[in-house]
Amino acid sequence: MYDRIEPRGTLAAVRIEDCVAGQPAPERALATVEAALRSETRCAVYSWCTERGQHDDHRSASITVTAPGATVPYVDAWLLSFGPGTELIGFVESDLTPEQARQEAARLRAFADQLEGFADTLGGGR
Known part of the structure; x- marks a missing residue:
């Protein structure tokens, strides 16, 4: 069910998987997480930046x-x-x-x- 989260096995992915698995509707929760992650593009200036979308800092x-x-x-x-x-x-x-x-x-x-x-x-x- 969680094979769509990449990279699988990283700490962040494990935390997301654990959170999603505990939801009443895991498939819907996973879809919500995926949509949020894709809703704004990653930083185009620095590969290490965790900010998403338009940002200056x-x-x-x-x-x-x-x-x-x-x-x-x-x-x-x-x-x-x-x-x-x-x-x-x-x-x-x-x-x-x-x-x-x-x-x-x-x-x-x-x-x-x-x-x-x-x-x-x-x-x-x-």
């Missing part, structure tokens, strides 16, 4: 880190642009250039190493 899907048991991420990042030549990386509450994002990634790697050192100190070896 561009944003990608987010990557996140959430603490165990929490529902809200404490670290998130995404690509954004306000038009060609203004591409940035949104990071928590900041907008970073690619170089700044690389510097922040290096700081996070160093933090992760120190965090792992704490675990080793307490006997949490691998």
